[in-house]
Amino acid sequence: MSRAVQPGRGGPPVIEPGHTYATVTDKISSIVLARRTPLFWVLGFFASFTLTMVLLGAISYLLARGIGIWGVNQPVGWGFAIINFVWWIGIGHAGTLISAILLLLRQEWRTSINRFAEAMTLFAVACAGLFPLLHMGRPWLAYWLLPYPNTMALWPQWRSPLVWDVFAVSTYASVSLLFWFVGMIPDLATLRDRARRKGFQIFYGMLAMGWRGSALHWYRYETAYLLLAGLATPLVISVHTVVSFDFTIGIIPGWHSTIFPPYFVAGAIYAGFAMVLLLAIPLRAVYGLQDFITMRHLENMAKILLATGLIVGYGYVIEAFMSWYSANPYEGYMIGNRMRGPYAPVYWSLMLCNIVAPQFLWFKRVRTSPPVLFGIAVVVSIGMWLERFVIVVTSLHRDFLPSSWGMYFPTIWDWATFVGTIGLFLALMFLFIRFLPMISIFEMRTLVPEAGPLAMQPIPEHSVAGEEG
Amino acid sequence: MHLPHVYGLLAEFERPEELVEAARRAREAGYRRMDAYTPFPIHGLSDALGFGRTKLPLVVLAGGLIGCATALGMQWFSSTIHYPINVGGRPLASWPSFIPITFELTVLFAAVFAVLGMLGMNGLPMPYHPVFNAPRFAFASRDRFFLCIEAKDPLFNERSIRAFFESVGAREVVAVEE
Numbered sequence: 001m002s003r004a005v006q007p008g009r010g011g012p013p014v015i016e017p018g019h020t021y022a023t024v025t026d027k028i029s030s031i032v033l034a035r036r037t038p039l040f041w042v043l044g045f046f047a048s049f050t051l052t053m054v055l056l057g058a059i060s061y062l063l064a065r066g067i068g069i070w071g072v073n074q075p076v077g078w079g080f081a082i083i084n085f086v087w088w089i090g091i092g093h094a095g096t097l098i099s100a101i102l103l104l105l106r107q108e109w110r111t112s113i114n115r116f117a118e119a120m121t122l123f124a125v126a127c128a129g130l131f132p133l134l135h136m137g138r139p140w141l142a143y144w145l146l147p148y149p150n151t152m153a154l155w156p157q158w159r160s161p162l163v164w165d166v167f168a169v170s171t172y173a174s175v176s177l178l179f180w181f182v183g184m185i186p187d188l189a190t191l192r193d194r195a196r197r198k199g200f201q202i203f204y205g206m207l208a209m210g211w212r213g214s215a216l217h218w219y220r221y222e223t224a225y226l227l228l229a230g231l232a233t234p235l236v237i238s239v240h241t242v243v244s245f246d247f248t249i250g251i252i253p254g255w256h257s258t259i260f261p262p263y264f265v266a267g268a269i270y271a272g273f274a275m276v277l278l279l280a281i282p283l284r285a286v287y288g289l290q291d292f293i294t295m296r297h298l299e300n301m302a303k304i305l306l307a308t309g310l311i312v313g314y315g316y317v318i319e320a321f322m323s324w325y326s327a328n329p330y331e332g333y334m335i336g337n338r339m340r341g342p343y344a345p346v347y348w349s350l351m352l353c354n355i356v357a358p359q360f361l362w363f364k365r366v367r368t369s370p371p372v373l374f375g376i377a378v379v380v381s382i383g384m385w386l387e388r389f390v391i392v393v394t395s396l397h398r399d400f401l402p403s404s405w406g407m408y409f410p411t412i413w414d415w416a417t418f419v420g421t422i423g424l425f426l427a428l429m430f431l432f433i434r435f436l437p438m439i440s441i442f443e444m445r446t447l448v449p450e451a452g453p454l455a456m457q458p459i460p461e462h463s464v465a466g467e468e469g
Numbered sequence: 470m471h472l473p474h475v476y477g478l479l480a481e482f483e484r485p486e487e488l489v490e491a492a493r494r495a496r497e498a499g500y501r502r503m504d505a506y507t508p509f510p511i512h513g514l515s516d517a518l519g520f521g522r523t524k525l526p527l528v529v530l531a532g533g534l535i536g537c538a539t540a541l542g543m544q545w546f547s548s549t550i551h552y553p554i555n556v557g558g559r560p561l562a563s564w565p566s567f568i569p570i571t572f573e574l575t576v577l578f579a580a581v582f583a584v585l586g587m588l589g590m591n592g593l594p595m596p597y598h599p600v601f602n603a604p605r606f607a608f609a610s611r612d613r614f615f616l617c618i619e620a621k622d623p624l625f626n627e628r629s630i631r632a633f634f635e636s637v638g639a640r641e642v643v644a645v646e647e
Contacts, residue, residue: 020612021508021509021611021612022611022612025508025610025611025612026611147543147547153551153552154552155547155548155551155552158544158547158548158566158567158570159563159566161569163570164569164570164573167569167570167573167574168569168573171573171574171576171577174577174580174581175576175577175580178580178581178583178584179580181584182584182587186508186509186610189610190508190610190611192610193607193608193609193610193611194607194610194611205596209588209593209594209595210593210594210595210596210597210598211593212506212598212600212601212606212609213506213507213508213609213610214504214505214506214591215492215504215505215506215507215511215514215515215518215520216504216515216518216520216591217591217593218507218509218510218511218514218515219510219514219515219520219523220523220525220587220590220591221510221587221591222510223523223525223526223587224525224529224583224584224586224587227525227526227529227579227583228580228583228584231529231576231579231580231583232576232580234572234576235573235576238569238572238573238576242569242573245569442508442509442510443509445508445509445612446509446510450484
């Protein structure tokens with residue numbers, strides 16, 4: 001019996017029995033090459049495209065009028081733009097975690113979810129990147145963030161976390177794009193060879209760049225992929241760490257804390273896995289992919305959600321504890337203000353969403369019920385958004401001088417921009433599942449029983465110390 | 470014997486083990502100019518074909534070092550020489566705050582070198598290659614495994630190679646046109 005159909009340590013297999021190279025290839029490529037576009041796709045794309053138009057409208061009005069149309073003002077200068085930026089970029093982290101870290105840890109179950117999780121990363125980073133640009137007020141001068149020779153002889157301020165952020169996020173976006181595209185080259189060749197229509201043959205042919213599956217090419221390809229995974233692993237940790245530096249390097253109460261980097265990274269993975277579940281559960285149902293995205297995948301993701309949820313919960317507890325233990329009156333006021341101040345309902349909803357909701361995942365019946373998991377993932381996504389709201393708004397609106405306290409209320413344009421990016425994200429996702437293979441076909445081939453021990457998992461066995469074979 | 474207009478002989482196999490075995494025996498038989506085409510990476514195949522170790526890791530290392538040097542050099546040059554600002558007598562070359570950007574650019578350059586290096590060494594993008602002329606070659610991206618002994622091989626002889634491929638259980642052998 002091959003390892004692919006072995007149940008492994010408890011639970012269902014990573015691919016249902018009975019599949020061959022041909023069936024996995026045909027099943028996944030037929031989703032893309034099917035002539036008829038499914039009705040739900042048309043409706044879903046229409047709805048998300050409409051929201052994208054809302055985003056376009058909101059941005060156009062913003063460019064015409066300036067950021068005064070948003071709710072930001074003194075003392076809360078960051079508002080929705082930064083909340084949404086951190087939320088979106090955090091969501092992206094699960095994609096890289098699945099594609100790089102789980103690859104290095106030789107977690108075979110990642111294979112069927114890595115491709116669309118990477119796509120999710122890319123689209124989430126695209127949505128995230130919009131916010132700081134728009135928040136600058138004069139987005140047409142965004143290139144000032146980059147070091148380039150200019151007549152003013154000016155350079156970016158290298159000691160500013162906001163400049164680090166520019167480098168971290170743009171590197172993250174570039175490396176994620178490379179990783180995603182390189183992972184897709186062999187599958188694009190499969191689509192090129194299987195497409196019937198001339199236009200598709202040319203389209204996929206150009207993207208596949210003449211890939212022919214040569215043994216020598218595969219060897220270098222595997223080396224490059226492994227190295228990319230090794231590079232992406234510290235990168236993904238660094239990105240949210242740098243995002244947390246945007247806060248911790250400041251002296252604002254509630255921000256100036258060493259717990260932020262690990263707690264932000266855990267929160268990012270937490271939000272990201274919730275989003276992967278939100279995407280995977282409907283996708284496997286509508287495209288009949290239960291053979292490839294099995295209960296094992298859902299259960300494993302639920303476990304990661306629970307683990308990272310507990311880390312995030314620990315972060316909240318330490319935050320509260322340290323504000324008391326530090327004996328700093330501003331820190332003490334900050335946490336009291338969060339719990340009992342004007343934004344207390346947001347704080348307590350956050351606790352409910354992020355600490356209480358994931359506790360249901362201790363139960364196997366919850367972890368193996370897709371509708372319940374979907375519900376928990378929705379709650380967690382909302383919770384992580386609220387977390388960023390609490391961090392950004394409650395710390396800024398009442399800091400040191402009571403005379404400069406104020407309140408922050410988002411306007412309709414804040415909401416339109418936020419909802420619009422959700423539309424943009426979904427519209428890109430819909431385009432992706434229609435035109436590109438959402439599951440890695442060549443890696444799925446290595447998991448079918450007939451592949452046997454010769455099929456090389458992305459990490460060759462001889463490269464891992466202590467591994468048999 | 471070098472046949473004009475023939476790129477090589479392409480044998481089709483149904484199972485990866487058969488292909489690896491055929492590649493190993495072809496190498497033992499003295500063939501050197503050959504390549505295999507498979508729908509997924511196969512353990513031990515590049516060893517069986519006698520390919521050496523790839524230099525790609527060195528390319529990636531070079532990329533990382535160039536990125537690191539670029540980032541550190543740029544920050545150091547701009548902070549100390551090109552645009553020094555004295556902020557309360559603090560050191561101009563404040564290297565700890567240069568680390569995040571140095572790290573990011575190291576990763577960025579290494580990743581770009583990994584991808585461009587892999588594509589460049591593989592000779593991609595390559596819009597045309599003779600093996601695509603083989604009628605069943607499209608299955609190399611689905612469920613079939615191919616071994617091609619190229620006409621450039623000094624031992625290339627169509628009849629003896631056909632006989633060899635039959636002895637190792639090839640399902641079908643075709644001559645690939647240039």
